[in-house]
Amino acid sequence: QKEVEQNSGPLSVPEGAIASLNCTYSDRGSQSFFWYRQYSGKSPELIMFIYSNGDKEDGRFTAQLNKASQYVSLLIRDSQPSDSATYLCAVDRNQGGKLIFGQGTELSVKP
Amino acid sequence: DTEVTQTPKHLVMGMTNKKSLKCEQHMGHRAMYWYKQKAKKPPELMFVYSYEKLSINESVPSRFSPECPNSSLLNLHLHALQPEDSALYLCASSQGQRDEKLFFGSGTQLSVL
Numbered sequence: 001q002k003e004v005e006q007n008s009g010p011l012s013v014p015e016g017a018i019a020s021l022n023c024t025y026s027d028r029g030s031q032s033f034f035w036y037r038q039y040s041g042k043s044p045e046l047i048m049f050i051y052s053n054g055d056k057e058d059g060r061f062t063a064q065l066n067k068a069s070q071y072v073s074l075l076i077r078d079s080q081p082s083d084s085a086t087y088l089c090a091v092d093r094n095q096g097g098k099l100i101f102g103q104g105t106e107l108s109v110k111p
Numbered sequence: 112d113t114e115v116t117q118t119p120k121h122l123v124m125g126m127t128n129k130k131s132l133k134c135e136q137h138m139g140h141r142a143m144y145w146y147k148q149k150a151k152k153p154p155e156l157m158f159v160y161s162y163e164k165l166s167i168n169e170s171v172p173s174r175f176s177p178e179c180p181n182s183s184l185l186n187l188h189l190h191a192l193q194p195e196d197s198a199l200y201l202c203a204s205s206q207g208q209r210d211e212k213l214f215f216g217s218g219t220q221l222s223v224l
Contacts, residue, residue: 043215101153
């Protein structure tokens, strides 16, 4: 079992829809969870982080964390073509500095 | 200044060459990282420096040699690389090693011939 698993996609949604990206992790000791966005040919950019169970909202983005079920998700409301990118879920190993990245989910938002 | 600057952006080298990748940040961050990323794959951690000291080496081959001359600079010295080392090399920084909100540089696309 991979430490951090994501559906590779591609996930295709129409413009204006909600995109839902999911991630599961295996280490119950993980405390910090991150979502990075990576456009093709560019470097990853942090868009959300969450430490506590529940929802965290920032603009059109909502991160959801359920530690009991060991999953974290990212919702993108009112999806725009500019949201088309690969979204990387990252989880700490509770060892300071060791983030484990999932394989990434490629999102395509169609006009 | 919220940027991590990497040079060069592109590098082509032969297997017998010696080259260096450079990374600079002026955000006052005390942790700096080297990641390697192959196409369509996630970034893989190589090294972590915390307060200018090497704290994590993810069993990286010795042909990769990191250096942190001061709190703003991070280098990666390359020697006798193999074609399979061709990848995007990403530098990142964070406020501290326990703060994993990483700021990535734009990367160096390395090709080893």
